[in-house]
Amino acid sequence: MPADTALTPAAAARRHLRFGWWSLLAFLTLGFTLEMLHAFKVGLYLDASNDTRRLMWTLAHAHGALLAVINILCGLYLRVAPEAAPGRLPAVSASLLAAGVLLPGGFFLGGVTVYGGDPGLGILAVPAAAALLAAAVYGLARGAAALGRATAGKGDSGRGQRR
Numbered sequence: 001m002p003a004d005t006a007l008t009p010a011a012a013a014r015r016h017l018r019f020g021w022w023s024l025l026a027f028l029t030l031g032f033t034l035e036m037l038h039a040f041k042v043g044l045y046l047d048a049s050n051d052t053r054r055l056m057w058t059l060a061h062a063h064g065a066l067l068a069v070i071n072i073l074c075g076l077y078l079r080v081a082p083e084a085a086p087g088r089l090p091a092v093s094a095s096l097l098a099a100g101v102l103l104p105g106g107f108f109l110g111g112v113t114v115y116g117g118d119p120g121l122g123i124l125a126v127p128a129a130a131a132l133l134a135a136a137v138y139g140l141a142r143g144a145a146a147l148g149r150a151t152a153g154k155g156d157s158g159r160g161q162r163r
């Protein structure tokens with residue numbers, strides 16, 4: 001498959017670092033916006049009847065910022081240990097990026113329109129994002145098995161040699 005060979009660990013690393021930093025900026029800005037909604041005591045956010053919206057938007061802010069950090073971590077990891085890049089790197093990388101959009105995006109949209117105590121339909125993106133995130137982390141964890149092998153291959157010129 002040409003697409004599978006096109007994405008090198010270095011290219012994926014760049015992609016995750018770029019996405020991660022911009023995404024962190026976006027979700028910190030959302031945090032700042034929530035802060036402003038508090039400062040100006042905006043009812044649409046703070047009224048008891050809008051509890052669900054407040055929870056959803058707080059979760060969007062928190063998960064967006066945390067997933068941005070995970071993307072940055074993934075970029076650094078692929079940079080320092082390209083040999084541990086998962087076999088299906090394009091799929092793993094795309095899943096992690098998609099989770100970084102869909103998890104906070106789903107929480108955010110879930111808070112745009114609320115139905116009594118229930119979030120809006122956007123919340124349906126959250127379980128999809130959870131599945132993508134789990135798949136990506138599984139791929140990265142499996143790839144990490146290559147770390148031991150690569151070190152053993154490089155460090156030991158013969159079996160049983162120890163330093």
Ligand code: HEM
Nearest residue numbers: 028029030031032033034035036038054058061062065066
């Ligand atoms: C890496 C950076 C950040 C992370 C991981 C983060 C994470 C979180 C988490 C987990 C919560 C939920 C706390 C709770 O409900 O107990 C939260 C709430 C909040 N954060 Fe952040 N945050 C970050 C940066 C910021 C920044 C820079 C601002 C503002 C300038 C901000 C503003 C807020 C506000 C206003 C809330 C409360 C929302 C509410 O309850 O109405 N956050 N954040």
Ligand code: HEM
Nearest residue numbers: 055058059062063066067070103126127129130131133134
């Ligand atoms: C797999 C996808 C995930 C889903 C579906 C999910 C869902 C949730 C939900 C529903 C809550 C709200 C709990 C409550 O206040 O009743 C929550 C809280 C939280 N989650 Fe996640 N989460 C996910 C991934 C993550 C990840 C990857 C991190 C960290 C890297 C994280 C960090 C947190 C934190 C810090 C809180 C507490 C926020 C607060 O106090 O308001 N979550 N999560």
